[in-house]
Every structure is written in structure tokens, then in C-alpha cells.
Amino acid sequence: MDAKPFVAVTMGDGAGVGPECTVAAASDPGIQSICIPIVVGDRRRLGQAAEVLGLTGVDLETVGGVEDAVDAPGRVNVIDLDLLPADLPWGELSAAAGDAAYHYVKVAAELAVEGKVQAICTAPLNKKALHMGGHNYPGHTEMLAALTGTPEVSMMLATPRLCVIHVTTHVGLLDAIAMIEPGLVERTIRRGWEALRRAGLEDPRIGVCAINPHAGEGGLFGYGEEETKIAPAVRKVRAEGIDAVGPLPADTAFYLGGRGDYDLIVAMYHDQGHGPIKVLGIEEGVNITVGLPVIRTSVDHGTAFDIAGTGTVSTRSMVEAMRQAVALADRRSPQ
Template sequence: MNVPPDTRPVIAITMGDASGIGPEIIMKALARADVLAMCRPLVIGDAGRLREAGALVGSSLNVVVRETPAEALYAAGTAECIDLGLIPAGHPFGTLSPVSGEAAYRYIERATRLVESGAADAICTAPLSKEALHSAGHKYPGHTELLAHLTGTPEVSMMLVAPKLRVIHVTTHIGLMDAIRKIEPALVERVIARGRATLVKSGIAEPRIGVCGINPHAGENGLFGQGEEEEKIIPAVRACQAKGWKVEGPLPADTLFFRAARGDFDLVVAMYHDQGHGPVKVMGLEAGVNITIGLPVVRTSVDHGTAFDIAGKGIADEGSLVEALRQATDLAPKRR
């Protein structure tokens, strides 16, 4: 009897910082039938740490070690793992550690190579600690910049997705004054284009895009600021409109996010980190997803941190990871 091919995408789930809640939320997520129904989840991490986390959350999953993705069976009741063996037994939860920082880097590196080779279809990342990453000698502001380096991608964008809201950022992990200096029309136009292309690919034929201003009231026609909107944003908006795209702005951020949440826009373009992150996390931190736009590989992530304060207690919520896996499944190349 011919067995039909399994068309579920293989999602490489990186374990993140082993001292944080990543191992716990992974074990919780992989126990859910809806996760196994939509994808083939493969953890890139440490099998021993997953077993410790499983005991903390009361999971009965059997952690199975595989050398390659092709060996994995993805059967119910199992957690398939490419075991890098970097975390010692009994390694403390809830504590900043260069050991965990080094391991988090290695998980991402392995997952990236697996997707580039075609052995996996997308990456879904559990949270890492930037401080732990730096303490291990890897001086990247976060996952986004690290993945850009590993894939040789000169420029990427961060998109956050929450219930009723999508936000793409022009700048992310830099100070506010540095962000304002970095923003310029060509960059804004490229970010709008990347966000629009992603939504078109996901099935929204003509995305409605709202672009934030930098200053209060989007500068109020020059009343606030030093003319940043006129210099840095308006030329990009006009260039996009000239292509026939549905782009509006610059608009006051406070009213734009309200309008987007009620359905007026499919995507908001935020100028800097906190302008975009604040509204998304208010709208739904537990279900928020971080998507890196512009990479040659699909990458989604939870939209929360390592939560060292509750790590090791078995109480972390897996909802954001499940939603990140759903987004990775939707964006992954389809297997024939």
C-alpha cells in the first residue's frame, strides 16, 4: 500500500536560553495535538534539559534523540530532538549564564544550516538572553541580527503579530537618538516593501499600510520636532503610493494603532522599537509572534523574553510559542 507523503513542514525549534522558560514551553507545546497536526516539530537543543523541563511541567513526552531530521518519526507522545549536548545536568534555571548563552548561539547556528540545506523548512525560536549571549562572546543585539549574520543578509526587518495587529519596524535594537539618525527615506521605503511583500505572500492581495510619524502628532506640520517627518518619511510614502500601493502616512502613532486594531490597516510601520512593541504587547503578549522579514529562511519567534523570574517553576505559558509555530507553518515553503 502506498503511503501518501507527509506534507507538514519540518519546523526547527531552537531551545533558546536553557536557563529560561524555553525548555518548559517547548515541552508544553509539543504535547498539544494541534501542534503535531500542523507541523513536524524538531527541537534543536539539549535532550537532557528537555527531560528536566518535562519533569517540571508534568509532561509524559518521551524525548527522542536524532542525528538528522530525516530520522525523526514525529509520533504522538514524543519530542524529537537534535541533541547538541551543551547543557550540564542540573544547570540552574533562572540564572544568567554564559554556558546558556553559548548554547543558544549554537542552536540557532545548527537550525539555520538545517533550513539552508533543505533538511528543515522553517525556524521557530524560543527566547534567548541578549546579556547571556554577549557574555559568551557573541555580540549581537538579538535573534534578528544574529540570523542576518548567519545567512549573510545585509538588512532585515522585525514584524510583530498579535491578535488584530501587525507591526513592522524601521529600526529595532538601537537607542532612540540613534534610531532617529538612522531613519531615512530609502530605508523606510524598503521596510514598507518587505512588509507588503510578506502580506501579499500570505494571501492579502492589496495590504493597507499605515506609517507612523516620529514626533507627537506626526510633527503637526512642523510644530513638533525638526522636520523629521517631511525629511525622512514623506518621500518614502509618496514613492510607495506612486507604485499604486495602499500606503498612508505619516500618521500620529497613538491614533494609528487604534485604527489598525479596529481593522482600518493590515500593517503598521513603526519607526523605532518601543513605538511598535508597546501596542503589540498590550494587545496580546501571550499570543504575540515575532517574524524576521527579509531572510532567505523563514523564522518566527515568541514575543516574550526568557522570564528568569519564573523559569524552573513549570508555570510558563506556551501560547506564544504555539502561535509562532502556526505562523512558521503558514510561511514555510509548501512540500509537494
């Protein structure tokens, strides 16, 4: 792109750290030098967040749409949905905040699908508050898939050292194991491979986790899931030139990935991937939804109600998420 891309930034749950992360990242001079953030949220709450952070010189300006945005140092263009009560407390579950968080994402998705923004970057929402507000999604990933009419997406967590993509995410462990099958594993490997290629890696090295301890230890653990559910997918993508290895014991896969043998680990279920990757770099970690028709990145942390409104949250992950959104938008092939 010759011009700066527009990035829709959703404020997340207004009772959590989302407003603080959003106003800090959207007003960051480094971020403003590479994109034009369009914040979808609540202008009043963003002002409160800027105050608790001690940010000075931030100019929060309401705009009717992307076409009204002005690119100027210190200016933050805000599509103000004005859905939050003025006295919303920090750090408490709120149906109003959950409902508002949904509508921020809905507006951002519409802007992206219409081509008015080139990427979406989301601040964290609270799943319980989201449900209290009447929106029964497990999280951003599933919500954006529904809003964009996408039948299947994958969650990828990226840190400076390693990336991990998940075959299953927000389901119980027994349900996850039942869902895993060769086609889903294959599609997940491909989505991860394509995402890293788009991010600039010519030949990503991929380690694929097993389900059972020791990758089943030749049938001693489990019921042969590695051979029936995972190995066929690995064989198929390898035959097509994708550098994927597995199924590997998960502890071995992450050890090897952490020392640099792999660029991407394919995890079979939520905690198998989330635990190790957060140890490797939660503060700079970025959540990327892979498979959507639009670029979407997010912080790799939650609403942190315990510190919301105190001005102590680290905003590094949100800044990095916006950098990743711009990088992916710049490399995205024309539709």
C-alpha cells in the first residue's frame, strides 16, 4: 500500500483494561506513523482511560466514519457508539459493557468487509459480560467468523520467538478430541503456513503436536488418535511441499520450537497451545484470527479487571498487535 492503511481498533470491554490499551496504542507516535487508527468505542471512556494513564496531548475526536478521519499527530479518530453509562465502574462485570463490546466488533467487521479499513485490531472483551449482554459467542474468534460469514477460522498466537495455531479452541477437552479429524488438522496446518508466508517467511517450519502424552508411545497411551486423526494430515501436506513434522509429543514440540527449530507449532486444543506460548512472551504476544476475509489481530491477554482503571496495565501487547495488523495488511494479496 502506498498510503497508510486504516486500522479499526475496537475498545473491548469498557470495564476492563481495553480502553487504556486502546487509547495508548492508537495515540502512540510509532503506530500513527504507519497507519491511521479508527477507534470504535466510547469517546468518554477513552478520555477517562487517557486520564488514568496520565496521557497528555491526546486529541480524541468523534468522526462519523472512516471518510471523516484526519491523520494528525496526537489525534485519535473515534467512531463513538456512546453505549456505556457515564458512571460505569472499572473492574466489574457489566451487561452493558458486554453488549457494547459486541457492537464495537460488529461495526469494525462491517467496515472491514466493506473495504473501508484494511485490518481490525481488538482490545480484550469479557466472555461472561458478553453473554450477560445477550451475545452467546465463546470469544472474538467465533464472533468475527459469524459476522463475516466465515465457516471456519483458526486462532494463532504470535510471539517474537514462536507462533502457535490451534486446531480447536473454545470447547471442552473431550469435545475437542472428538472434533479433531484429518481434514480439520490439514486445513489448520495450511492456514498457519499461509499466514506465515503472508508475514514474510518463505518456507515456514511447522511442528505438529500429538494429543496424547509421548505421542501415544506406540499405542500405550490413548486409542491411536495420533495415527488416525493427525498423521494423515501431516503426510498430505508434506507431499505438497509444506515443511510439517509430527505428530510430536507436545512437550518436545514446544521445546524444539522455543529453541528455534520451528516457526509454528500446531496445537490440538486450547491449553496445549496457550500455556507454553504465554510463557514465551505474553506481554508481546499477539492473537491473530486466521482464515477470515479480513485481517484481525488482538492482544494476548484478558480484561484484567483487577487492575482496570489504575493506569498500570502494560500496553506493549496492544501496540504490537497494531504493528502486526499493519504488517499483514501491507502484505495481503489483492482480493
